[in-house]
Amino acid sequence: MVLWVFGYGSLIWNPGFDFDDKILGFIKGYNRTFNLACIDHRGTPEHPARTCTLETDDEAICWGIAYCVKGGPEKELKAM
Secondary structure, X not given: OEEEEEXXXXXXXXXXXXXXXXXXXXXXXXXXXXXXXEOOOOOOOOOOEEEEEEEEXXXXXXXXXXXXXXXXXXXXXXXX
């Protein structure tokens, strides 16, 4: 089985999982926006950091990297 994971934002330079291949690509109908307050990785409860999310937008495209993960359920779960 093969799993493809689309990465945008920080997943482009630091996916955080093992992958077998990667290709440049885009998805239609979505726009990147920094509208999520994050305290997990970059911010604190007192000062949440803005992180990137996707919003639907019929006219937009979002560029990123598609990562191919092969090797069965264990490897695929680590990529999710």
